[in-house]
Amino acid sequence: MASLVQEPCCTAPRVALVGNPNCGKTALFNALTGARQKVANFPGVTVERKAGLALTPAGRRAQIVDLPGTYSLRARSPDEAVTRDVVLGRLAGEAQPDILVCVADATNLRLVLRLVMELRQLGQPMVLVLNMFDIAERQGIRIDREGLSQALGVPIVTAVAVRRRGLEAVLQEVDALAERIGPDAAAHDWREPTAQEIRAAHREAERILKLTVKPPLRPDTWTGRLDGVLLHPVAGTLILLAILFLMFQAVFSWATPLMDLIDAGFRLLGRGFAELLPPGLLQSFLVDGVIAGVGSVLVFLPQILILFFFIILLEDFGYMARAAFLMDRLMGAAGLHGRAFIPLLSSFACAIPGIMSARVIDNRRDRFTTILVAPLTTCSARIPVYTLIISAFIPERLVWGFANLQGLVMFGLYAAGILSALAVAFVIRRLLWRGAAEPFLIELPAYKLPDPANVARGLTLRARIFLRRAGTIIFSMMVLIWFLSSFPAPPPGAPGPAIDYSLAGLLGHAIHPLLAPIGFSWQMAVALIPGMAAREVAVGVLGTVYSLGGEVGGGTLAHALAGQWSLASALAFLAWYVFAPQCASTLAVVRRETNSLLWPTILFAYMLALAYGAAFLVFRLASLWPG
Amino acid sequence: MRLSDLSKGDRGVITGIGPSDAASARLGHAIPHDELERRLLEMGFVEGARFQVLHEGLVGRDPIAIKLDDMRLALRRREASAVQVALDERGAAAR
Numbered sequence: 001m002a003s004l005v006q007e008p009c010c011t012a013p014r015v016a017l018v019g020n021p022n023c024g025k026t027a028l029f030n031a032l033t034g035a036r037q038k039v040a041n042f043p044g045v046t047v048e049r050k051a052g053l054a055l056t057p058a059g060r061r062a063q064i065v066d067l068p069g070t071y072s073l074r075a076r077s078p079d080e081a082v083t084r085d086v087v088l089g090r091l092a093g094e095a096q097p098d099i100l101v102c103v104a105d106a107t108n109l110r111l112v113l114r115l116v117m118e119l120r121q122l123g124q125p126m127v128l129v130l131n132m133f134d135i136a137e138r139q140g141i142r143i144d145r146e147g148l149s150q151a152l153g154v155p156i157v158t159a160v161a162v163r164r165r166g167l168e169a170v171l172q173e174v175d176a177l178a179e180r181i182g183p184d185a186a187a188h189d190w191r192e193p194t195a196q197e198i199r200a201a202h203r204e205a206e207r208i209l210k211l212t213v214k215p216p217l218r219p220d221t222w223t224g225r226l227d228g229v230l231l232h233p234v235a236g237t238l239i240l241l242a243i244l245f246l247m248f249q250a251v252f253s254w255a256t257p258l259m260d261l262i263d264a265g266f267r268l269l270g271r272g273f274a275e276l277l278p279p280g281l282l283q284s285f286l287v288d289g290v291i292a293g294v295g296s297v298l299v300f301l302p303q304i305l306i307l308f309f310f311i312i313l314l315e316d317f318g319y320m321a322r323a324a325f326l327m328d329r330l331m332g333a334a335g336l337h338g339r340a341f342i343p344l345l346s347s348f349a350c351a352i353p354g355i356m357s358a359r360v361i362d363n364r365r366d367r368f369t370t371i372l373v374a375p376l377t378t379c380s381a382r383i384p385v386y387t388l389i390i391s392a393f394i395p396e397r398l399v400w401g402f403a404n405l406q407g408l409v410m411f412g413l414y415a416a417g418i419l420s421a422l423a424v425a426f427v428i429r430r431l432l433w434r435g436a437a438e439p440f441l442i443e444l445p446a447y448k449l450p451d452p453a454n455v456a457r458g459l460t461l462r463a464r465i466f467l468r469r470a471g472t473i474i475f476s477m478m479v480l481i482w483f484l485s486s487f488p489a490p491p492p493g494a495p496g497p498a499i500d501y502s503l504a505g506l507l508g509h510a511i512h513p514l515l516a517p518i519g520f521s522w523q524m525a526v527a528l529i530p531g532m533a534a535r536e537v538a539v540g541v542l543g544t545v546y547s548l549g550g551e552v553g554g555g556t557l558a559h560a561l562a563g564q565w566s567l568a569s570a571l572a573f574l575a576w577y578v579f580a581p582q583c584a585s586t587l588a589v590v591r592r593e594t595n596s597l598l599w600p601t602i603l604f605a606y607m608l609a610l611a612y613g614a615a616f617l618v619f620r621l622a623s624l625w626p627g
Numbered sequence: 628m629r630l631s632d633l634s635k636g637d638r639g640v641i642t643g644i645g646p647s648d649a650a651s652a653r654l655g656h657a658i659p660h661d662e663l664e665r666r667l668l669e670m671g672f673v674e675g676a677r678f679q680v681l682h683e684g685l686v687g688r689d690p691i692a693i694k695l696d697d698m699r700l701a702l703r704r705r706e707a708s709a710v711q712v713a714l715d716e717r718g719a720a721a722r
Binding site (some may be wrong): 234 | 663664665667668670671672674675681682683684685686687689692693697698700701702703705706720
């Protein structure tokens, strides 16, 4: 032992958490590592890698990495492939773990036993953690731990990750296993099992289960009872719609006060700097470029967090699989997989997390189809643009006695996004990948009360990812845009707005002839260019164009627009925004997720074509409208 | 009899995993039959497992939610057509 202490693996063993989906693996990871977590990607792939440190009782600094959930080492999705490659030590740039911690839901052992048997073949030190042991005890499931441990040939500990129980035991076992890390541990001959071998493994698991686990005395009846309603073809669908309705209400109404607060804060900050600094380039850079730019992005944080709050809550509760079940047929009609529901739902906050969450879809074609249509759903960055144009051009009045006309138009824009996403998916499946549909086969996990600490941790993680993005890509884009719209400066005493002389102005004028047929003025053309950084920036730019342009005489921007644009142009602008590929970060993420330039190019081209076509149609039709 | 032919409430035991309807029909699976068989096996569709059909989808009674031994799963009827089953007497009589 003394000689081994020098080995880094023994003082800082690499520990990987493996397990079926929904086994509480991430909760265990959170409990073990606490706040000492690092989120990045696995090398060469875009699967999220969560790693952290835990101090063992013997003083080892265990490096713990959370691997994506899987039923077997035969990977079916990019996420599962990462689990396989890391465990087998095949992922370049990621060291093979020294110790495997297999996490199991103690109330649902059947499938995990086969995974344990498969992992055991690798010959690496391993421990099986029976998580959610309190629920198993409450249900009266009796597990002969001694017998199970002997039959599987691995040590077993019990834990309740969300109550932070059993963590010490897990880490003690890591200590014990760290003594056994040998140079021969990596020698293994794993290959994909055949159907017959899986059958044999099942029989063996069944035999072990019969010997060591007695069925529950008080089985969970809640899941069955809840499913009676939540999976009901009619009631379940209505409940799903009600949940979605509540979500969007929350995103749009609960977030408003917070967003106003952030907005006011940045305005105050900007004004403060404007007073502190002498007018000039530096002031303009800090106030108009940095502060206004970052503020215009940060303002979406409340909406994104509220949306993710719902998504994480529903996921932890076990509802997402039910939603996929209820939506599968509708999605299937458009050629999408039931699981595409989750990415498309996330895309209402922002297409980027939506596209990233498309990884839950096993099949490459289904995943790419979902990625290609996700940017069509109305993300929150379109909201400021929609709100501005609607408040400027659509009168606030009741129609049919109860509906607000402005709200109705907003709803119409959302519906246009959803319907076009489904329609495009349908066309893609018809044109590119005919026939062949990926199997829909998912576990419906038992319902569980979400753990507040886990929800909070998930939200913090999302906030951090968003802020990092806002701090890097978006920030640099904003600076670039500020540069484009400030340089070169107009000649002294020149008539007309300053931006007219800048690079952005020149670009806007240059593309204006192309956009004239769809009713765009050159100011609208200018707004589109910085809108590529983030859609909502267009609002800020319109503000700049019209105030730098000296055309806003004290009135609000909406007021100014109402005076400058025709209704047909405004409607065409809205139609453009439903479809336009107006977000450089989305294209960058698609490039990363598909690992090719082809797909972002296709995405850009088809969305541009749709946007131009839709704006053209709307402009021409609206121009025909009398009055 | 195949799992895909059953209705809500039917229960029985799985007798085999074979080629699905889609394998012979022109609707192709995105994955070869052997892969589908292994995926079904990995999710617990194994000879001798007991099941009950819990729910059917709104449109075309598809997909179906089933209880399989002590877990719950959802799958499309197209995949379910690869699962051969024997119905319990009572379940069969109720049909």
